[in-house]
Amino acid sequence: MRRAWPSPARAVPPILSIRALTKTYASGLQALKPVDLEIGKGEIFALLGPNGAGKTTLISIVCGIVTPTSGEVRVQGFDILKDYRETRARIGLVPQELHTDMFVTVWNTVRFSRGLFGKPADPAHLEKVLRELSLWDKRDDRIMTLSGGMKRRVLIAKALAHEPEILFLDEPTAGVDVELRRDMWALVRTLRESGVTIILTTHYIEEAEEMADRVGVISKGELILVEEKTALMKKLGKKQLTLHLQEPMAEIPAALVAWRLVLKNGGCELEYTFDARDERVGIPALLKRLGELGVEYRDLHTAQSSLEEIFVSLVSERR
Amino acid sequence: MNAFNGRGVLAIYLFEMSRFNRTFWQSLVAPVITTSLYFIVFGAAIGSRMGELDGVHYGAFIVPGLIMLSVLTESLNNASFGIYLPRFTGTIYEVLSAPVSPFEMVLGYVGAATTKSMILGMVILATATLFVPLSIAHPFWMVAFLVLTAATFCLFGFILGIWANGFEQLQFVPMLVITPLTFLGGAFYSIDMLPGAWRTVSLFNPVVYLISGFRWAFYGTADVAVGVSLSATLGFFLACLGIVWWIFRTGYRLKN
Numbered sequence: 001m002r003r004a005w006p007s008p009a010r011a012v013p014p015i016l017s018i019r020a021l022t023k024t025y026a027s028g029l030q031a032l033k034p035v036d037l038e039i040g041k042g043e044i045f046a047l048l049g050p051n052g053a054g055k056t057t058l059i060s061i062v063c064g065i066v067t068p069t070s071g072e073v074r075v076q077g078f079d080i081l082k083d084y085r086e087t088r089a090r091i092g093l094v095p096q097e098l099h100t101d102m103f104v105t106v107w108n109t110v111r112f113s114r115g116l117f118g119k120p121a122d123p124a125h126l127e128k129v130l131r132e133l134s135l136w137d138k139r140d141d142r143i144m145t146l147s148g149g150m151k152r153r154v155l156i157a158k159a160l161a162h163e164p165e166i167l168f169l170d171e172p173t174a175g176v177d178v179e180l181r182r183d184m185w186a187l188v189r190t191l192r193e194s195g196v197t198i199i200l201t202t203h204y205i206e207e208a209e210e211m212a213d214r215v216g217v218i219s220k221g222e223l224i225l226v227e228e229k230t231a232l233m234k235k236l237g238k239k240q241l242t243l244h245l246q247e248p249m250a251e252i253p254a255a256l257v258a259w260r261l262v263l264k265n266g267g268c269e270l271e272y273t274f275d276a277r278d279e280r281v282g283i284p285a286l287l288k289r290l291g292e293l294g295v296e297y298r299d300l301h302t303a304q305s306s307l308e309e310i311f312v313s314l315v316s317e318r319r
Numbered sequence: 320m321n322a323f324n325g326r327g328v329l330a331i332y333l334f335e336m337s338r339f340n341r342t343f344w345q346s347l348v349a350p351v352i353t354t355s356l357y358f359i360v361f362g363a364a365i366g367s368r369m370g371e372l373d374g375v376h377y378g379a380f381i382v383p384g385l386i387m388l389s390v391l392t393e394s395l396n397n398a399s400f401g402i403y404l405p406r407f408t409g410t411i412y413e414v415l416s417a418p419v420s421p422f423e424m425v426l427g428y429v430g431a432a433t434t435k436s437m438i439l440g441m442v443i444l445a446t447a448t449l450f451v452p453l454s455i456a457h458p459f460w461m462v463a464f465l466v467l468t469a470a471t472f473c474l475f476g477f478i479l480g481i482w483a484n485g486f487e488q489l490q491f492v493p494m495l496v497i498t499p500l501t502f503l504g505g506a507f508y509s510i511d512m513l514p515g516a517w518r519t520v521s522l523f524n525p526v527v528y529l530i531s532g533f534r535w536a537f538y539g540t541a542d543v544a545v546g547v548s549l550s551a552t553l554g555f556f557l558a559c560l561g562i563v564w565w566i567f568r569t570g571y572r573l574k575n
């Protein structure tokens with residue numbers, strides 16, 4: 001199944017375009033079924049998926065660490081295999097695992113990264129990056145003396161050292177405390193304001209919900225959905241109406257069968273679940289019918305499902 | 320921007336050299352002490368009873384072989400460790416994702432390892448002058464053989480570091496292959512001193528050509544004609560280059 005996914009930047013050519021990309025590892029495992037994806041410049045795109053879905057594989061191919069089995073990837077029109085210098089110079093990668101040198105100082109490692117990507121030395125830029133990541137005071141420390149969270153910041157600093165136009169963050173907040181997570185989100189917003197396109201993978205739905213413009217859901221190597229975050233939440237989000245009853249109810253009256261209500265909390269609450277996208281929401285009718293039946297309620301509230309619930313339901317549907 | 324990424328090469332080169340600086344003393348002291356012991360035992364104690372070989376005092380005769388022995392071993396160790404370490408720690412991801420061509424990557428890693436080997440070779444040569452009077456008949460060719468040998472075995476080490484899947488394997492090849500080849504390569508004797516059949520066998524040992532050519536650069540005498548030595552050394556160098564080229568073409572053990 002191949003589809004062209006909606007991209008917000010239709011008029012401008014996409015900064016990243018992936019066509020029919022597949023990957024089968026030497027073990028025979030197909031980590032990516034044909035994947036199509038376009039990312040617009042300046043976008044924040046979140047790739048969601050359970051363990052082993054193929055997120056890291058997808059990112060690694062774009063960055064040149066894993067060779068694709070078939071398909072095509074272009075970065076600003078340049079082919080990742082033929083014009084690898086062009087594409088890689090534009091990309092920064094923060095890997096999922098904490099791969100760092102031990103004995104090298106923070107300053108030397110970011111300087112190395114910049115040189116490696118062919119950029120002339122620019123201490124002012126490196127200082128700015130280190131300050132933004134609260135690493136400036138640690139610049140002369142060896143990486144091995146830093147905490148895990150600090151090491152992750154170092155990896156981000158390395159990825160930003162050569163001023164990439166696209167930044168890949170592979171689970172940037174895995175194993176990171178709340179404060180650093182907030183910092184990270186703030187950094188991502190700052191980067192976006194300066195025009196950097198950001199593609200991140202995450203297990204934390206709140207992260208996608210908090211930051212992303214669009215969300216892609218990948219499961220077993222298949223990109224099962226790509227959607228604007230707000231549209232996705234509207235479209236797939238379930239809404240729930242909960243009525244707190246005056247008197248506990250033993251069973252749901254036959255007259256209310258059409259609404260498929262659920263009794264909760266020992267009969268004290270009536271729960272009505274409906275699709276947010278459903279136009280014919282039956283709330284007024286339900287309330288009217290309840291009145292006719294003489295069912296009294298003290299309170300009522302509605303709730304909308306989070307991206308997390310949407311995601312879980314999507315992935316489990318596939319199983 | 321399809322140009323040569325000189326800054327990338329320099330970054331790798333300096334990174335590798337700084338690793339060397341951190342372990343500067345270990346890298347140099349051990350080989351220097353070992354070589355000094357060889358001079359004391361072989362050069363002075365045994366050499367005094369040996370007289371001259373090919374018209375050269377025995378203590379001086381073994382100098383080229385000793386330098387080669389150290390350069391070969393250290394080239395292999397340094398270069399294999401240099402590329403194995405980032406594979407082992409995972410930091411190789413950055414080099415693989417950088418706009419660096421395979422050639423540039425080899426240039427950075429192997430270039431740094433070769434530099435280290437050259438420094439080591441020179442330090443041992445300087446140490447040798449403390450023990451025996453030395454003369455170098457063909458300084459240009461001496462340096463040329465040294466560079467070529469160091470570069471070849473650094474390439475070989477690079478291949479080893481990519482092939483190895485554990486520290487044991489990394490130690491295994493230098494231990495099991497190179498040391499015997501060097502000892503049987505005429506470091507301490509002229510292969511003319513071997514019985515006929517063994518002399519023929521020796522000619523299949525590539526190290527014989529390296530040491531022979533190197534000794535010729537010092538004393539103008541050799542077990543094998545210098546042209547043959549040079550061709551064999553070059554051939555070995557090109558073979559290593561070929562394997563490296565294949566590694567990058569297939570992504571062998573570097574990319575999935």
Ligand SMILES: Nc1ncnc2c1ncn2[C@@H]1O[C@H](COP(=O)(O)OP(=O)(O)OP(=O)(O)O)[C@@H](O)[C@H]1O
Nearest residue numbers: 025027029031050051052053054055056057058575
């Ligand atoms: N080098 C490899 N050789 C063989 N199979 C691999 C290799 N790397 C990954 N895989 C397999 O490919 C599939 C996708 O892995 P990938 O790392 O891309 O998943 P992921 O979505 O990043 O998972 P996670 O959320 O756990 O990081 C998994 O089944 C994994 O076991």
Ligand SMILES: [Mg+2]
Nearest residue numbers: 055056057096
């Ligand atoms: Mg992953």
